[in-house]
Every structure is written in structure tokens, then in C-alpha cells.
Amino acid sequence: MTTSVVLFTRDLRLHDHPPLRAALDGSDTVVPVFVRDRAVDAAGFAAPNRLALLADCLRDLDAGLRERGGRLIVRSGDLVEEVCAAAGEADAHDVHMAADVSGHAHRREERLRSALEARGRRLHVHDAVTTVLAPGSVTPAASDHFAVFTPYFRRWGEHSVREPLAAPRRVRVPGGVGSEPVPDRGDPAALSPGLPAGGEREARKRMAAWLRTGVFGYADRHDDLSGDATSRLSPDLHFGALSPVELVHRARRAGGEGAEAFVRQLAWRDFHHQVLAARPHASAADYRTRHDRWRTGAAAEADTAAWKDGRTGYPIVDAAMRQLRHEGWMHNRGRLLVASFLTKTLYVDWRVGARHFLELLVDGDVANNQLNWQWAAGTGTDTRPHRVLNPTTQARRFDPEGTYVRRWVPELAGLEGRAVHEPWRLPKAERSAYAAYPDPIVDLAEGLDRFKRARGRD
């Protein structure tokens, strides 16, 4: 009787799971393990919203395994010690897991490989599980990664994407391997009230609905803030409840301009992953320094607090920040404009914004969050690093009727049409009816000036 361990990390699914398939093909029984990694928690990633979705995913994975005759083994602590212990208890020779990109993931993988080898066991790391293509498989001639998206995407599109794998019919798990209880969501009071349900089954329903209808309008409507016409699959991709490989195949099969535009966004996800894999320090340090001396001190802190609370006096910024708090998610156009507002108009360090996002975002991850923040701040891969998004212009363009703002900023719900975007322009008598809503904390022209001077572009 041979046994293999499958270590689940950010790939919490049964469909299209190469490590699980390899383990099932190579042995009689399989030990599916998830370890709540103490080091990830200690680094500040244990945000309640994400822990809740993680619990949903683990429960669903356990249920899916039980339907197939198995179960999930859950441990917590040092991942390397726990995996070695589980492999020892099951007398498993091989351990299979998905490749990952962060500095922590790389170090952890190396530690695990050595620890297993010291015990006569072997680690197998599988690519294209959490990304469509393996980071490092698409590279320019003179570098280990692409620093600009457009040429990356051209080359990315030329590569073939492996075929997705079916979910297994049966998973035989040996007895004698101890598990903690599968966690539950925790205290609902700590969670964003509009948090979605997670787990592979929910994710597959969302994917099916999206590919049946939503994707066809995506090319035209993905920036429409009030239309809410994006897939909302980011949490499912973050936890790996959905396979990005399967999504690409299914979107391409659906066909059309919308599907093409959607696949392009999945390539953005791969793009940021390949940048982080090659430059792990970009999670905390500028990818390209602009020698910023970000604002600090009481005034900057007060501005940041207003930004976090959705009380900057710019309704579109505030609407997006309130959506984040309420749903643990924000529309991409909202993320772009609030990030530009914080880092450029208020000239506050992108790390401050990235940290706040990670405290709330249900899809928050190192590659996509940190590198998108850097992109927005102009310290990353943006080819126009000094552009500043004007929130009022953005509001008129992407929320022309003001519907999105009225949804999230109830103090202004009485204002019709686009007047809702500029309450400071109301005649004094009328403005007083909306006194619960603050005046702008910064003059846009002054903010722009300060930023230009800081970047030496005045």
C-alpha cells in the first residue's frame, strides 16, 4: 500500500488540481492536508474577512472529499513541521503541492524540500495550479520577467494553456492521521456584513452564471461602477476555489469580445505573479523607486483616517471605500481611483493603503494587491507613473448618473444625477441640507501641485 500527501495551500478545490491528480495516480491512498501556517498569520494576513472565506473553502473541500470517500486533514502551526508529521504518520514517501510566488512561499518550499529529504521523502511542486502559466515560463530575451504588461500579454497569448483536469471520483484517505476540527467562520460581528459565501461549490455556480451571461457584456461594461458588471470571481481565484486554467479554457469556449477582455484580466493576474516571483521584495519595497518622501505626521494621518472611513468629501472615493468596508471587495475602477487619490492627491505611502486593503479585502493577496498598489502609485510597472486620476472626472465618466455614489453614500441620496459628485458646488442653502457629508479634505489642484513638486515634475 503506497501513500502520498497532497498539501493544499491557495488551491482549495477538487476540480483541475494537478497535485491531487498526481498523488492519486502515483499511490493507493492520499492524505489531503491543509496547514494554517503560523508564519502567514504572524505576518498580518489573518484578516477576519479572508479567514471566513478560508473556512468556507475548507469546509467545502472537506465535504467534497467526504463525498468521495475521504476527508480533509487540518493542522495549524509551522507548515514544514506539520507536513513532515502528517507524512510520517501516514508513512507517505511523496508530497505534492502547487508552486507559489511570494518570498515566504519560496523559502517555505525550500525548507519543506530539505526537511522531507532528510527523512527520505520527496517533494513534488506543480506549476500552473494557482496561475494560468508558470511564472518564469514567459520571459523576454534579456530578463527574468516582463516589466510591462502589453508585451507580456502578447507572449502570454502565444503559449498553450494545459488542459484542465476532472475532479476525482474517489479519494481514499488512510486512517491514523490526526486532524483538528475544520474551522468555521468565526465571530460574524468582525466580518463585513456583505461578505459573499466561499467554497468550490459556490464558486462553480458563480463561474457558470458568469460564463452564461455576464461575460458577454464585459468588454463594454467592466468599468461601469454602478453596473457592477465584472465577474466577482477574485475571491474564488484568490483561494483557488476556481482554477485560472479552467477559467481561461471555458471563457475562450464562450468566445466573443467580452470573453477576450476577461481573459486579458486573468493575464494581468499572471503578470503580477511573475513580477513578484522574480522580485519578491516588491511586496514591501518600491519596484522602481521614485525617491518619494511620502507625507507623514498628524495632517497626513488625519487625511488617511478620512480616506479609510470614506469621509474625504469626494463622493466617488468615499463610495468605493465604503463598499470595501461593507463587502470586503471593491470594483477595480474604484480601487484604481482610491489608490491614486491616496498616493498622489494626498501623497501618502502606497504601503499604508495596501495594508488597509489587506485588512478588509476578501481577495487580498500579495501579488495582486501590492503590485497593483505600486502600479497606482507609479512605483511599479505603470508606463505612465506620474498620471493622477481626477476623482470628479472619473466619477462623471464611470458613474455618469451617480447611482454608485447614492448606493454607498446615503447622506447624498437626495441629490439627483451627477450633482451628487460635487456637493461642494451646491448653493449654500442647499448644501446645508447635506451637512452630514464633509467638505473636501484637499483641494485637487493643490494636491496635484504637491505631487508634481514631490516627483520633480513642476
Ligand SMILES: Cc1cc2nc3c(=O)[nH]c(=O)nc-3n(C[C@H](O)[C@H](O)[C@H](O)COP(=O)(O)OP(=O)(O)OC[C@H]3O[C@@H](n4cnc5c(N)ncnc54)[C@H](O)[C@@H]3O)c2cc1C
Ligand atoms: C489598488 C489595487 C489593489 C488590488 N488588490 C487586489 C487584490 O488584493 N487581489 C486581487 O485579486 N485583485 C486586486 N486588484 C485587481 C482588481 O481590482 C481585482 O482583481 C478585481 O477588481 C476583482 O474583481 P472581479 O473578480 O469582478 O474582476 P474581473 O474584472 O471580473 O476580472 C477577472 C479576474 O481577473 C483578475 N484581475 C482583474 N484585474 C486585475 C488586475 N488589475 N490585477 C490582477 N488581477 C486582475 C482577477 O483575478 C479577477 O477576478 C487590485 C487592484 C488595484 C487597483
